[in-house]
Amino acid sequence: MGVEGIGASVARKEDKRFLTGKGRYTDDMSVPGMKYAFFVRSPHAHAKIKSIDMAAAKDMPGVIGILEGKQLQADAIGNIICGWMIHSKDGSPMKMGAWRPLANDTVRYVGDAVAIVVADSLGEARDAAEAVVVDYDVLPAVTQAVKALEAGQPQLHPEAANNLIFDWQLGDAAAADKAIAEAAHVTEMKIHNNRLAPNPMEPRATLGIYDSAEDHYTCYTTSQNPHVARLVMSAFYNVAPENKLRVIAPDVGGGFGSKIYIYPEEIVCLWASKKTGVPVKWTCDRTEAFLTDAHGRDHFSTVKMAFDKDNRITGLKVDTIANLGAYMSLFSSAVPTYLYATLLSGQYAIPAIHANVRTVYTNTVPVDAYRGAGRPEATYLLERTMETAARELGVSPAELRRKNFVRTFPYQTPVIMNYDAGDYEASLEAAMAAADWNGFAARKAEAAGRGMKRGIGMSCYIEACGIAPSAAVGSLGAGVGLWESAEVRVNAVGTIEVMTGSHSHGQGHETTFAQLIADRFGIPIDNVNIVHGDTDKVQMGMGTYGSRSGAVGMSAVVKALDKVEAKAKKIAAHLMEADESDIVIENGELKVAGTDKTLPWFQVALAAYTAHNLPPGMEPGLKEGAFYDPSNFTFPAGCYICEVEVDPETGTTEIVQFVAADDFGNIINPMIVEGQVHGGIAQGIGQALLENVHYDPQNGQLITASYMDYAMPRADDLPSFKLSHQNTPCPSNPLGIKGCGEAGAIGSPPALMNAITDAIGNNNLTMPATPQKVWSALNAVN
Amino acid sequence: MYATNYHRASSVQDAVRMRSAADESKYLAGGMTLIATMKQRLAAPSDLVDLRHIPSLRGISVDGTSVRIGAATTHYDVASSTELKAACPAICDLAHGIGDPHVRHMGTIGGSVANNDPAADYPAALLALDAVIVTNTREIKAGDFFTGLFETALQDAEMIVAVTFDAPAKAAYAKFRNPASRYAMTGVFVARRDNGDVRVSVTGAGADGVFRHPGMEAALSANWSPDSLAGVSVDPSDLMSDIHASAEYRANLVKVMAKRAVAAA
């Protein structure tokens, strides 16, 4: 593998600038004449805008311009769209209500943008924004999805009767019903997957620059996918044609999904830059982020799992209601459907599965993909149900899972997915050994002696990454293809630039992508630059989410490297008068196998650019591009075990042990993978123990709008994690990679909730398991 | 934040004069509460009078059991004072549990007491220690000082100069942290004098802010042991309910924290 090649724990190249405060984020960008934006936002969850009076505000010091939704509409800036079409089971298309970047007649959640103020300073913009008088006619609001479907509730969009966006299904209802009817045992549960705020460390920001000389726009933005942003802003929002719009996502401090989407602020700042004649910068503050970043999860489900007399699962029936908030965000429709219901087979051979999913408008900020996106919801539902079933059937949770594991591959599930490789038993065994599962009874007894209630729980997750085969997602309604592009540019002196359509916002691409080149050509990673995040530098790409950068983005790099290698070998063979097939690349040299003839890498590169002596007919230069379209999803899987102690007097849960045994396929950089798993588990523990978005159900105000009320996990909430890998290479991509970015957040919540419910002897507990809820649940059974 | 005028005072008289000169002025101590509130535009003082450079406001003196803590003394200084630790370790522990290191190095006892946040820690200590809040014009017993949620007996422009108390024989503070803010969701300070007098005060839980619990005080006066609290009931109807904790749950925490404080004292 070499010290910097595939499989080496190379220290992250980018960390030097991040750790010394020299990262360059959107808010660090500054251009001559730049001014500051502040948004006037709705203080109401639901209201008609009767009038907007800007007269006083316009005269305030430093104000350059104040713009409202009617002007935006007059300039034909389009509605924000959802890019994935879902059809209801009656065949009708999903009911997409209009989302105006600036609301012009109705506001539908607290924080909905109404106007933009541009001023010399942020303080002046904010002062003027306070002086904009919006006269609202306040309407009743509804924040909970289940309630929003009931008769007589406030209606958000005229298109969507009863706030229902779609009523969709997957699988075979009759088969699932039959399995349940004929079952020896049916486990039934109600499952709530709590709503989360994404909280990347860097809040969203954007800088819109209109250049009147060129009639050209530049958008700096906190995006996970700048090319998709450009595509959507051109094709749907009518901001500018693609050749007149450059989108740059420089260093981005975390996304977790929330920076996939194109938000109103990016569109409005670009447009406002043209209207006001100055570059316009907007940076979100933390409370604004709680109010306006797309949230995650928020599912209510019922589940029935059928077993035969041998405890084999014979059928599964799931009914889910998903809250999509006030408007349909970019991928919102895909998350509770194709990223969720397709994973409901879990690691198990289940002959009949049926899922029904209804998505609902409410007076809350839009909900979209958040680390895991659909797979955490599926995993939580299944693994809580499996644990419950084991308790009801009186068998060990490990045995019940073992009995039902998929063991032969490829395995076609009844819900679209075709699992290509895996060894679920291996991860289960590794996790149980690492957790000393068999010693638990003794530990529990010891804890009881101290007055503590100890519990243990597991979860066996599977998820789908490497998103996604373009034709497949196209047939399922996606508005885009989900391939990736790469270009490898070898400079005349042999250093290399790699352009990738993936985007790094914390994942470490500058290191891991460079490791591929070091591995291939034996040159140091310091001689390799990874270029991403700029539509002027990288031609096209689909960005980073769904743990796709390794499986899809790197595969594109591999394809481009294959072409570069082939051409370099041709040149070397020509120069050394050898046969092309005898050329090998080792330690930065091209050699003729079995001889002492060698050429350093840089000389081959130089020869390509001097073009003095190239094979007849060969074009000068050494630069190749490739597009890679995956042929299947990838299927990371694993087993997590969590052990807790609950203090019965206060209901406080302490995590005393956390074990993760994962199959990520081949691994490029083990240290970075560990970091991804640690972060993922921290987020999963956050969801299960601490985090919860709370809207006041009466008036739709966001109560958890700061860290005073929204409980983020802190280091001392978390134990040390015991990690291991049981890797089965992915057969469908050249590197055998499955992806590791979301697994931690997917596998951990059910393991933790299974452990707590085991400790307290009450299965009736919802996330987050706050001390108060655990204490109440404990009292309910005592 | 709205624009404001900054003044640096060098003496107590200086500060009071500056503060009285402008209607909408405020004292600034650590700024951990005030600056954050101003940034959220929930407070808009025209003038700020900075108290951190008045030497007489800073520092801790201990004379036998008699303790004086200057109003501008930071939480860190209280937490780490060896003299104070010898006289009344409970208040050092309490200060050590406030916020995070940044907050402890900036925030002050005077600021905390003047602010009287219903979830703040110091009010519980001062009430249980029967402390005196010394201002530029008078001395106010803690029992008279904390008058409600974010309300105190301070008059306009009145300034806290110091806090004094007589260290008890035994004391301890047990805090149950709010999982989000890590302020007290319930904090109980217990103090026992040599003459057997016991005070139990509770922060973070009361619907009207910090309060004493006579039932627990009586039980502990009769028998200073955690077990003696078993039969005492805490009435939830006087307690706060919010998204983090119901009044019933807080009532339980009051008892559990009191027990733990007695055990630790």
Ligand SMILES: Cc1cc2nc3c(=O)[nH]c(=O)nc-3n(C[C@H](O)[C@H](O)[C@H](O)COP(=O)(O)OP(=O)(O)OC[C@H]3O[C@@H](n4cnc5c(N)ncnc54)[C@H](O)[C@@H]3O)c2cc1C
């Ligand atoms: C992240 C964070 C976590 C925190 N956690 C806790 C916690 O766990 N427990 C806890 O108790 N507190 C906590 N706090 C609050 C902290 O203790 C503050 O320091 C304290 O509440 C205010 O003190 P200050 O010196 O910063 O006062 P400032 O913010 O400067 O002032 C607060 C108020 O007091 C007035 N004031 C200040 N000094 C005087 C004086 N000498 N006389 C009269 N009026 C005065 C000011 O005018 C202002 O109205 C936390 C704060 C933060 C930011």
